[in-house]
Amino acid sequence: MDVHINAAVNYQANPSKSATKIAFILVTSLFFMWGLSHGLLDVLNKHFQDSLHVTKAQSGFVQAAYYGAYFLVALPIGIFMERFGYKSGIQIGLGLFALGALLFIPATIAGAFSMFLIALFVLACGLGCLETAANLYASVLGAPEHAERRLNLAQSFNGLGVFVGPLIGGALFFAPHISLGQLSVDPVMFTYVCLAFVVVIMMIIFARTPLPEIQVATTQDNKINEERSIWSYSNFTGALIAQFSWIAAHVGICAFFINFAIDHWTGLTPQKASFLLSIGLIVFMVGRFISTLLMRSFSPRKMLVAYAMINVVLCGVVVSGLSIVSIYALILSFFFSSIMYPTIFAMGVKNLGSHTKKAGSLLVMTLVGGAISPYFMGLIADLRSIELAFIVPTIGFAAIGIYAWLQKKING
Numbered sequence: 001m002d003v004h005i006n007a008a009v010n011y012q013a014n015p016s017k018s019a020t021k022i023a024f025i026l027v028t029s030l031f032f033m034w035g036l037s038h039g040l041l042d043v044l045n046k047h048f049q050d051s052l053h054v055t056k057a058q059s060g061f062v063q064a065a066y067y068g069a070y071f072l073v074a075l076p077i078g079i080f081m082e083r084f085g086y087k088s089g090i091q092i093g094l095g096l097f098a099l100g101a102l103l104f105i106p107a108t109i110a111g112a113f114s115m116f117l118i119a120l121f122v123l124a125c126g127l128g129c130l131e132t133a134a135n136l137y138a139s140v141l142g143a144p145e146h147a148e149r150r151l152n153l154a155q156s157f158n159g160l161g162v163f164v165g166p167l168i169g170g171a172l173f174f175a176p177h178i179s180l181g182q183l184s185v186d187p188v189m190f191t192y193v194c195l196a197f198v199v200v201i202m203m204i205i206f207a208r209t210p211l212p213e214i215q216v217a218t219t220q221d222n223k224i225n226e227e228r229s230i231w232s233y234s235n236f237t238g239a240l241i242a243q244f245s246w247i248a249a250h251v252g253i254c255a256f257f258i259n260f261a262i263d264h265w266t267g268l269t270p271q272k273a274s275f276l277l278s279i280g281l282i283v284f285m286v287g288r289f290i291s292t293l294l295m296r297s298f299s300p301r302k303m304l305v306a307y308a309m310i311n312v313v314l315c316g317v318v319v320s321g322l323s324i325v326s327i328y329a330l331i332l333s334f335f336f337s338s339i340m341y342p343t344i345f346a347m348g349v350k351n352l353g354s355h356t357k358k359a360g361s362l363l364v365m366t367l368v369g370g371a372i373s374p375y376f377m378g379l380i381a382d383l384r385s386i387e388l389a390f391i392v393p394t395i396g397f398a399a400i401g402i403y404a405w406l407q408k409k410i411n412g
Contacts, residue, residue: 033130046059046259048116065120066370093128094206097196098126100119102193107119135360156289158288171271235348236355247369258270280334284334284338
C-alpha cells in the first residue's frame with residue numbers, strides 16, 4: 001500500500017527517508033527522458049525541412065503537434081490523478097510515450113509528414129502526463145520552503161537529456177540508413193524504436209516500485225484555500241503568463257537555432273549545427289546545476305528577474321544579426337534560461353493548498369506556447385528574416401522578468 005503525504009507542511013504519514021529518496025530518484029529519471037525527447041525534437045525540425053521538403057513555417061507544426069498535446073492532456077490527467085494517484089498517471093504517461101515512439105515505424109514506411117505529426121502528438125500526450133505528475137511530485141516531496149531548489153535539481157537532469165538529444169539526433173538523423181544484417185533501417189525510426197524499448201523497461205520498474213502518494217490533509221488553511229478561488233492567487237495567475245512566455249521563447253530558440261547558426265556561420269553543415277545546439281543545451285544543463293547551488297544564497301525570485309533581463313539583452317544581440325557574435329549570444333542565453341521553468345512552476349503552485357494539483361495541471365497546459373511560437377517565428381523568417389524572428393523570445397523573456405518583479409511581496 002502506498003504511503004500518503006500531505007502536500008502542505010504537515011504529513012498524514014511520514015514515509016521513510018529511503019522511500020522518499022527512491023521516489024525522487026525515479027521521478028528525476030522521468031525528467032531526463034522527456035528532456036531527451038525534447039532534444040531530439042529540435043533536430044527533427046531541420047531534418048524534416050531537408051528530407052520531406054517542408055518550409056520553415058510548416059516545420060513549426062512539429063512543435064505545434066508536440067506542445068499542443070500538452071495543452072489537451074494536462075487537465076484530464078490532473079483530474080485522473082486526483083482519483084487514482086500520481087503513480088497511475090506516470091504509468092499512463094509512459095505507455096503513451098512508448099506508443100508514440102513506435103508509431104514512427106508506420107510513419108517512416110509511409111514517408112508522410114502528417115503521420116510523423118500524429119506519432120509526435122501521441123508521444124507528447126505521454127510526456128504531458130509525466131510532466132504534470134513529476135513537476136508536482138518533485139515540488140511537494142519535501143519542505144515547501146525548498147520547493148524551487150528541489151525542482152531545479154530534478155530539472156537539471158532534464159537539461160542533461162536535452163543536451164544528449166541533439167547529439168544523438170545530429171549523429172543519426174542526417175546519416176545514411178543503418179545496416180542490420182540484410183536490413184536497411186531508417187536512422188530516425190531506429191532511434192525512436194530504441195527509445196520505446198527503454199520506456200517500456202521504465203514502465204516495469206515503476207510498476208514494481210511502491211511510491212509515496214501525495215495527498216492534502218484537511219487543515220484550517222486548506223479549508224480557507226478551498227473557499228478562495230484559485231484565480232485570486234496572483235502568484236498563480238501571473239505564472240500562467242510567465243510559463244507560456246518561457247516555453248514560447250525556449251522552444252522557438254531551439255527550433256530555429258540550427259537555421260540561425262547555418263545562416264551566420266559560413267560553411268556550417270546541419271549536422272555540425274546540431275552539435276553546436278548541443279553546446280547550447282549543455283550550457284543550459286550547467287546553468288541549472290550552478291543556479292540550484294546559487295539558490296542557497298540568493299532568492300529564486302531575484303535570480304529570475306536578473307536572468308530574464310540578461311536574456312532580453314542577449315536576444316537583442318541575436319536580432320541585430322552580428323554574425324558569429326549572435327550565435328555566441330544565443331548559446332549564452334541558454335544558461336540564463338535554465339532556471340526559468342522550474343522556478344516559475346514552484347512559485348506558481350506555492351501556498352495553494354488543495355488547489356495545488358489543479359494549478360499544476362493548468363501550468364503544464366501553458367506549454368502550448370511551444371506549439372504557437374515556432375510557427376510565427378518560421379513565418380517571420382520566411383517573410384522577413386531569421387534575425388527578426390527572434391523578437392518573439394525577446395518579448396517572452398521581458399514578460400518573465402515583469403512577473404518575477406511583481407512577485408516581490410509574495411515570494412521575497
